[in-house]
Amino acid sequence: MASSGSNQPYAVITGASRGLGQAFATALSKQGFNTILVSLPGENLDRTADLIATRYGTKSVSFETDLTDQKNVIALAQQINQSYSVSILINNAGAGGTQEFIRSHPEEINAIIQLNVTATALMTHQLLPNLMKQPRGYILNVSSICAFSPTGYKTVYPATKIFINSFSHGLSQELKNSTVTVSVVNPGPMDTNKEVTTRIRNQGLIARMGKLPVETVAEMSLKKMFKGKRQIFLNAPNRINHLIMYVIPLRLGVSLSTFIVKREINRANK
Numbered sequence: 200m201a202s203s204g205s206n207q208p209y210a211v212i213t214g215a216s217r218g219l220g221q222a223f224a225t226a227l228s229k230q231g232f233n234t235i236l237v238s239l240p241g242e243n244l245d246r247t248a249d250l251i252a253t254r255y256g257t258k259s260v261s262f263e264t265d266l267t268d269q270k271n272v273i274a275l276a277q278q279i280n281q282s283y284s285v286s287i288l289i290n291n292a293g294a295g296g297t298q299e300f301i302r303s304h305p306e307e308i309n310a311i312i313q314l315n316v317t318a319t320a321l322m323t324h325q326l327l328p329n330l331m332k333q334p335r336g337y338i339l340n341v342s343s344i345c346a347f348s349p350t351g352y353k354t355v356y357p358a359t360k361i362f363i364n365s366f367s368h369g370l371s372q373e374l375k376n377s378t379v380t381v382s383v384v385n386p387g388p389m390d391t392n393k394e395v396t397t398r399i400r401n402q403g404l405i406a407r408m409g410k411l412p413v414e415t416v417a418e419m420s421l422k423k424m425f426k427g428k429r430q431i432f433l434n435a436p437n438r439i440n441h442l443i444m445y446v447i448p449l450r451l452g453v454s455l456s457t458f459i460v461k462r463e464i465n466r467a468n469k
């Protein structure tokens with residue numbers, strides 16, 4: 200917990216306008232941290248920052264920018280580095296979707312990779328010197344339980360999420376003698392927005408196992424992040440899911456997860 204006061208360093212949270220990112224911002228403000236919120240333009244993020252700051256007596260600022268453009272990521276990080284001390288970075292903004300690969304638009308494929316992979320790596324790279332100046336620094340990267348399940352009709356998203364796991368573990372090892380810890384959380388399903396909620400419902404009971412409210416995911420993740428835990432699973436179903444994908448033959452795992460997603464598509468098309 201931060202000792203309350205406005206001279207504390209800031210926590211940067213990408214994708215903070217809604218869903219899990221907003222839950223992270225709220226939970227951190229509740230604990231007395233100042234926050235820097237990031238989302239796409241046009242989301243009235245200023246208002247969210249004002250509400251959080253007023254409610255919890257912390258400072259909160261907002262930046263609206265498209266993180267799929269790496270020039271924006273660098274410019275944002277420079278602006279933050281010039282004006283704020285940062286002790287926490289949460290790379291939460293992420294995008295995915297369910298679609299036959301051949302029908303996906305090139306722009307969609309590129310946006311998922313740029314946001315989930317490139318923005319995560321570049322934000323971390325650009326803010327790391329700032330984090331290293333603080334007595335303690337924390338990086339939390341948001342992956343997904345999907346990271347361990349290559350899946351047809353969802354080909355790009357899990358591939359980007361396993362990048363996040365690999366990147367986090369490697370960097371954590373590299374920084375093990377520093378004051379900065381790196382954690383990666385692999386949440387299961389969360390009802391964050393309408394599209395995701397419908398998708399989760401259509402995937403059936405097995406996919407819904409392990410579902411948690413965003414507030415719980417945020418609070419549990421932060422608790423483990425502050426303990427410096429490298430790999431974060433949030434509940435037994437997600438741990439079991441990971442274990443199953445680890446022990447069964449890859450081909451079987453891929454056909455199982457593809458079966459679940461195919462059911463989602465069939466139900467959505469009814």
Ligand SMILES: NC(=O)c1ccc[n+]([C@@H]2O[C@H](COP(=O)([O-])OP(=O)(O)OC[C@H]3O[C@@H](n4cnc5c(N)ncnc54)[C@H](OP(=O)(O)O)[C@@H]3O)[C@@H](O)[C@H]2O)c1
Nearest residue numbers: 214215216217218219238239265266292293343388389391
């Ligand atoms: N929901 C799930 O079931 C689930 C499960 C496992 C992991 N996750 C992961 O958890 C994280 C949060 O998911 P969520 O469901 O809370 O997401 P969400 O409700 O779709 O919100 C995504 C957030 O990211 C921001 N964002 C999207 N594209 C952006 C861009 N190009 N530039 C800057 N910001 C951008 C959005 O801003 P705007 O509001 O401005 O669009 C929003 O704040 C993601 O990394 C996701 O992959 C989600």
